[in-house]
Amino acid sequence: MNTISFDIDADGIATLTIDVPDQSMNVIGPDFLADLDASITRIASEDAIKGAVIASGKDSGFMAGMDLKYFGSMLVSADGGRPAPAEIFGKVFVLNQLFRRLETCGKPVACAIEGTCVGGGFELALACHRRIVGDSAKTQLGLPEILIGLFPGGGGSQRLPRIMGVQASLMYMLQGKLFRPAEAAMLKVVDEVVPQGSAVEAARAWVKANPKAATQPWDVKGYKVPGGAGGFNPGFVQTMAGALPMTLKQTQRNMHAPIALLSAVYEGITLPFDRAIRVESKYFAKVAADPQAGNMIRSLFVNKNAAERGARRPKGEPKAPTTKLAMLGAGMMGAGIATVAAQAGMDVLLFDRDLAYAEKGKAHVEAVLSKRLGRGMTPEKLAATLARVTPTTDYAALAGCDFVIEAVFEDVAIKAEVTKQVEAVLGPDVIFGSNTSTLPITKLAKAWSKPENFIGVHFFSPVEKMPLVEIILGKETGPAAIAKALDFVSQIKKTPIVVHDSRGFYTSRSFGTYVQEGVELVAEGINPALIENAGKQLGMPVGPLAVGDEVSIELGHKIMMAAKKELGDAYVPQRSDAVMTQMVELDRLGRKNGKGWYDYPEGGKKALWPGLGELFPRADDQPDVEAVKERLLYRQLIECARCFEEGVLETPEDGDIGAIFGWGFAPYTGGPFSHMDTVGIAHVVDVLDRLAAAHGDRFAPTAQLRAMAASGGLFYRPTPSAKAA
Numbered sequence: 001m002n003t004i005s006f007d008i009d010a011d012g013i014a015t016l017t018i019d020v021p022d023q024s025m026n027v028i029g030p031d032f033l034a035d036l037d038a039s040i041t042r043i044a045s046e047d048a049i050k051g052a053v054i055a056s057g058k059d060s061g062f063m064a065g066m067d068l069k070y071f072g073s074m075l076v077s078a079d080g081g082r083p084a085p086a087e088i089f090g091k092v093f094v095l096n097q098l099f100r101r102l103e104t105c106g107k108p109v110a111c112a113i114e115g116t117c118v119g120g121g122f123e124l125a126l127a128c129h130r131r132i133v134g135d136s137a138k139t140q141l142g143l144p145e146i147l148i149g150l151f152p153g154g155g156g157s158q159r160l161p162r163i164m165g166v167q168a169s170l171m172y173m174l175q176g177k178l179f180r181p182a183e184a185a186m187l188k189v190v191d192e193v194v195p196q197g198s199a200v201e202a203a204r205a206w207v208k209a210n211p212k213a214a215t216q217p218w219d220v221k222g223y224k225v226p227g228g229a230g231g232f233n234p235g236f237v238q239t240m241a242g243a244l245p246m247t248l249k250q251t252q253r254n255m256h257a258p259i260a261l262l263s264a265v266y267e268g269i270t271l272p273f274d275r276a277i278r279v280e281s282k283y284f285a286k287v288a289a290d291p292q293a294g295n296m297i298r299s300l301f302v303n304k305n306a307a308e309r310g311a312r313r314p315k316g317e318p319k320a321p322t323t324k325l326a327m328l329g330a331g332m333m334g335a336g337i338a339t340v341a342a343q344a345g346m347d348v349l350l351f352d353r354d355l356a357y358a359e360k361g362k363a364h365v366e367a368v369l370s371k372r373l374g375r376g377m378t379p380e381k382l383a384a385t386l387a388r389v390t391p392t393t394d395y396a397a398l399a400g401c402d403f404v405i406e407a408v409f410e411d412v413a414i415k416a417e418v419t420k421q422v423e424a425v426l427g428p429d430v431i432f433g434s435n436t437s438t439l440p441i442t443k444l445a446k447a448w449s450k451p452e453n454f455i456g457v458h459f460f461s462p463v464e465k466m467p468l469v470e471i472i473l474g475k476e477t478g479p480a481a482i483a484k485a486l487d488f489v490s491q492i493k494k495t496p497i498v499v500h501d502s503r504g505f506y507t508s509r510s511f512g513t514y515v516q517e518g519v520e521l522v523a524e525g526i527n528p529a530l531i532e533n534a535g536k537q538l539g540m541p542v543g544p545l546a547v548g549d550e551v552s553i554e555l556g557h558k559i560m561m562a563a564k565k566e567l568g569d570a571y572v573p574q575r576s577d578a579v580m581t582q583m584v585e586l587d588r589l590g591r592k593n594g595k596g597w598y599d600y601p602e603g604g605k606k607a608l609w610p611g612l613g614e615l616f617p618r619a620d621d622q623p624d625v626e627a628v629k630e631r632l633l634y635r636q637l638i639e640c641a642r643c644f645e646e647g648v649l650e651t652p653e654d655g656d657i658g659a660i661f662g663w664g665f666a667p668y669t670g671g672p673f674s675h676m677d678t679v680g681i682a683h684v685v686d687v688l689d690r691l692a693a694a695h696g697d698r699f700a701p702t703a704q705l706r707a708m709a710a711s712g713g714l715f716y717r718p719t720p721s722a723k724a725a
Helices: 030-045 068-074 085-103 120-126 156-164 166-175 181-186 199-209 234-251 257-268 273-289 291-308 332-343 355-370 379-387 412-426 441-447 479-491 507-523 528-538 544-551 553-570 575-585 625-645 652-663 672-679 681-695 703-711
Strands: 004-008 013-018 051-056 061-063 109-113 116-118 130-135 192-195 324-328 347-351 389-392 403-406 431-434 454-459 468-473 495-500
Touching: 004 030, 013 030, 013 199, 030 051, 030 085, 051 061, 051 199, 061 120, 068 085, 068 291, 085 120, 085 273, 109 120, 109 199, 116 120, 120 156, 130 181, 130 199, 156 166, 156 257, 156 273, 166 234, 166 257, 181 192, 192 199, 234 257, 257 273, 273 291, 291 495, 291 652, 291 672, 324 332, 324 412, 332 347, 332 355, 332 379, 332 454, 347 355, 355 379, 355 389, 379 389, 403 412, 412 431, 412 441, 431 479, 441 454, 454 479, 468 479, 468 652, 479 495, 495 652, 507 528, 507 544, 507 553, 507 575, 507 625, 507 652, 528 544, 528 625, 544 553, 553 575, 625 652, 625 672, 625 681, 625 703, 652 672, 672 681, 681 703
Parallel strands: 013 051, 051 109, 061 116, 109 130, 130 192, 324 347, 324 403, 347 389, 403 431, 431 454, 468 495
Antiparallel strands: 004 013, 454 468
């Protein structure tokens, strides 16, 4: 067998050690399924075998879910097309049948879990008669499939409710929430937590002591679901009656997997188990057949993991980890970067023009980390991390730093002065990264005598929570700088994208159109509440006006004024420009001063400013919500397409990852480029033409989009004629 070693000890206990070759983590693929099938046959048929223990041979953990390349092959018919749900059912039900054979093999089977055990790996564990976990702060267990557009399809939606009750299990499955060992034991999801490294030994001892424990609770006559189930159980009825509207509200009716999960649980929980898993596979196949799951898997898992593993890192460049970081600027952004860098084990020189500011930045590091005490952070770890951060106002103190990140005031002259002062200490061979959200990197690089060593490193606020870092290449940025920046992002465990220089780069430029279109709608007299609700129904985290307040109306106004000055006659004014100017003149700057599109009363709940109706009188003819959603969506799509045509983006992968993780673009779409491919480029062009005719050239399709529409090209499967002439 290629993936499982099968050993029998003197007591007749078989140990199945999973070690899938050429994989950093065990995953479920065709070879594993064949080997598990053969192993189950041996366990059931050989009298000498009294029971079995399933364990992992990898240090990385027990097992993850299905190999997504293998899963992707299930979604392709023999003719290359997309199969119907019935065909997919036949493929995915194999896993359910296999796990069912395991738990009904007639011999006790214990699962020895050390490290990560999620997705299909956790479903394998649930099919065992005993689950024993080695205690470690790094160990996580659970069913996170919902986060990539799927739901548990290997019996998890049926076993977990039968173990911990319907209500509790739905809370975990609908959120993709993971268990730590102690929590899993408390909820009876695992049977025993033992010292790390002793799970296999404990599992063997249990099998030896329990030769007859070969039946799952749900296969015992008289079994009842914890907490009850069925149409005559008030608790179950109340749970399901509340779960549906809550899920619809949370997902804004955009995601298919959560509803399918609820259906599978509702229908399957009172059925005999063999019928219940068929119900699960039926709904799983329906979800898998929809493009939504494929788009989400590609962007949120496959491409994200590839980016984090260095997909855009220049080939041949030696590893360049950062050991000592010069962090210039100790404001919220600089202090946030210092926090994640120190957590990653780097020494950080936190520089500011005033020692009080630098000390305040270090206090921010302490405040953030202190909140994590008891959640993986210990007092000793906190003290050690803080000791790595040194506040300073002295440029000379930066000597010995091997990477620089600048996050000072967004002004070219100020940044240039700081850049030159640092070069005088460190020399031009050190890589210099500028954390700017809008200023052109090529222009900023002129202050560094070796522009090939200058690069943009754009973080998102709050740095400690936001997962994306946008790496921006100036015209002369070299491969060593790219490698250094990507290695730094890898050290702090964030997700990078690589883009080329442009005003606003990719994320700020494209995200800004969502806010801008919201303001355009206000200028037209559209009800602000309608605008905000349309944004949320579209799948964005918040409405465009709310997010405009968060980033600050004043900042948006400054960026607009800077663009006017920079572009001169080439600048194309919008109605939203005058609206933002009016708001700034009224000192309505956003959340930062407690008044913007919303009012922010102390101790109260924010609410849309009533004065908007007087300042921007309501139009008599109000559009429906679908029309507003369309404008908010397509204004973003066309800007993303422009970035691709202009070469700001090199790959649709970076575009989709950057949109979802940078500004919260509707995750259920898989990102703007996945969405355009899914609805069809010809359809996208038709909608943009209609919107451009009604609302202006900001919606005008690019030449590249028109060429793709004519040729049938897609962003993820381009045709030779897809490039614009």
